[in-house]
Amino acid sequence: MLSKAQIKYIQSLQHKKNRQKSSQYVAEGDKIVQELLQAGMPVRAVYATGDWLEQHTTLLATLSSGAAIPVEAPVLKQLSSLTTPNRAIALVDMPPLADPLPEAGEVTLALEAIQDPGNMGTLIRIADWFGIRKIICSPDCVDIYNPKTIQATMGSIVRVRIAESDITPLLQQTAVPSYAATLHGQNIADFPAMKEGIILIGNEGRGLSEEVIALATHRITIPRFGGAESLNAAVAAGIICGRLLI
Structure with a gap:
């Protein structure tokens, strides 16, 4: 008892x-x-x-x-x-945080200022689905151990390592290519499948900061055919992973 x-x-x-x-x-x-x-x-x-x-x-x-x-x-x-x-x-x-530096030959998901716990859990689940073994979260992201986040991962939290780092200095330190999801980038259909690199996903309302976008080696966009102003961060990450990792 x-x-x-x-x-x-x-x-x-x-x-x-x-x-x-x-x-x-x-x-x-x-x-x-x-x-x-x-x-x-x-x-x-x-x-x-x-x-x-x-x-x-x-x-x-x-x-x-x-x-x-x-x-x-x-x-x-x-x-x-x-x-x-x-x-x-x-x-x-809680397990220790992973080393935030991206590793050569691997794809990493980097998240800047994700605020919704359900979104965060879904992003971890998406990473697990596509075989991404590490997620880097900026310090202003929602806590990954929020109960709603853990629930939304549907168990994927056990297979994805989590690191924490400011994204700007991280991009300055790494030599692997980076792909910033923006509304005004190049069509993701123009890119070949990724072998290594960082997929950058920003805040649900503001997107990625200008500093991060400026440092990214590629700016990518999911083409829009309708009238929606933007996509949910997790939905966008799923589409990008589905296009660039297959």
Whole structure:
């Protein structure tokens, strides 16, 4: 049985400052918890209904330094940040940030000032779909461990490394090509498939900063045939990856 102090601590991780202080986050949902365990992520505890724990005894045996704790549905509702709580919640240690410098021969996704947690989670999921192994986030991006972000990744958070860096100095330090998504660039259909480089995606409302655009080796645009003013950042990233990585 969880104590009031334990419940209060898990609830506190819904706030960024508490996640940063403890270097822990909460992941909710059957699929995400299973993927965390399968990937050998540093899961400290799993809180789940008794039937969920019984269904996953083999997987839970992989918990090397954590505990599987049965909780009743009303307690799960207290722990959850969702309107409809899932049957399983994991308490997870944050892994160390990756080296932000892009690696030769690899494609990296760099995000500047992404603010919506759902967008961020979808961007991580898109990176995973296209085999992009690292995302670089500017310091003013939404916290990747926001519960809504973790939920939106649908488990992809376990396969994509996250780095943090200001984008401008990063572009000044690297020799790999960079592709800035803008409204006034060159048609992405004009470019061959990427073998290495950085795909740059900017803020949902403002797009990329002028400084970043100026430093990019290529400015790319998804051609527009209708009247929409712009595309959602994650949608744009998916289209760009689908065109440049295949």
